Amino acid sequence: MPCLGIFVVLAKWKAYNEVKLLLGDVAMEVKIAIKELCLYSSIRYPDIEINAGEIVFLSGPSGCGKSSLLRACNGTLTPTRGQIYLDGTDIVSINPVQLRRRVLLAGQNPYLFRSSIRGNFSQFFSYRDETAPTDEVMTELLTLCQAPFPLDGPCDSLSGGERQRVFLALALSMAPDVLLLDEPHSAMDSALADTVLSNLLTYARQRGMTVIVISHDEALRDKHADRIIRLEGKP
Numbered sequence: 001m002p003c004l005g006i007f008v009v010l011a012k013w014k015a016y017n018e019v020k021l022l023l024g025d026v027a028m029e030v031k032i033a034i035k036e037l038c039l040y041s042s043i044r045y046p047d048i049e050i051n052a053g054e055i056v057f058l059s060g061p062s063g064c065g066k067s068s069l070l071r072a073c074n075g076t077l078t079p080t081r082g083q084i085y086l087d088g089t090d091i092v093s094i095n096p097v098q099l100r101r102r103v104l105l106a107g108q109n110p111y112l113f114r115s116s117i118r119g120n121f122s123q124f125f126s127y128r129d130e131t132a133p134t135d136e137v138m139t140e141l142l143t144l145c146q147a148p149f150p151l152d153g154p155c156d157s158l159s160g161g162e163r164q165r166v167f168l169a170l171a172l173s174m175a176p177d178v179l180l181l182d183e184p185h186s187a188m189d190s191a192l193a194d195t196v197l198s199n200l201l202t203y204a205r206q207r208g209m210t211v212i213v214i215s216h217d218e219a220l221r222d223k224h225a226d227r228i229i230r231l232e233g234k235p
Contacts, residue, residue, distance in 0.1 A: 029053075030088075031178060031210045032073060037082035039068050045082075048229065053208045055201055057221040060231035066214045067107075069231075070180040073212070074103040086178070101128065104176035108183045109160075110167035117142070117166060118151040124170060133173050141169040144199045146192060160187035168200060179204060181213045185220070193217065197224050 031052040071077035125132040147165035185193030
């Protein structure tokens with residue numbers, strides 16, 4: 001079935017020298033490339049390239065395909081047609097488990113086990129056949145994400161915003177190549193969201209991590225994005 005929906009991208013760049021300064025030597029290395037992508041037989045995307053170490057925000061009206069694009073990038077949504085490349089390799093040829101370790105998606109309603117915060121770190125890392133971070137590292141990342149809760153504290157008593165912040169700390173601890181954030185601050189007030197994003201994105205930049213963020217907060221986009229890509233539906 002042909003793809004009927006047509007979407008355009010409006011890219012808002014900071015001054016070239018500022019972007020290059022932020023990204024350093026990896027500024028021109030393409031991390032994610034999207035080619036002739038169509039989802040649900042009705043959403044068609046233009047070709048997009050996202051550089052290694054770049055912080056990209058997606059914006060656009062509800063239903064324009066922002067969240068679907070993130071899911072397609074980590075292989076949890078299969079395209080109708082088109083390709084997504086990670087470091088030049090079509091993601092369909094990458095083992096799905098390995099892909100989702102390299103391209104990690106954090107949504108608005110993250111899943112946490114009904115155990116302690118430390119227990120959640122241990123459980124998630126056990127599924128990866130990896131050793132969980134030390135208590136010191138957990139505490140450092142939780143503090144960075146404005147979640148300075150006791151490691152033995154239960155997760156099932158946390159509020160929605162607290163759960164989001166704990167999961168963001170978990171996500172950073174897994175050190176993905178690409179971090180996909182779908183409204184990661186939806187349960188936070190503006191001031192807290194600004195602090196969390198500022199800390200998280202500084203941490204990501206220092207480690208050359210590529211981050212793609214969906215946010216409806218124009219002020220946060222303008223402040224933190226290296227580039228803003230707007231998806232707009234056309235009749």
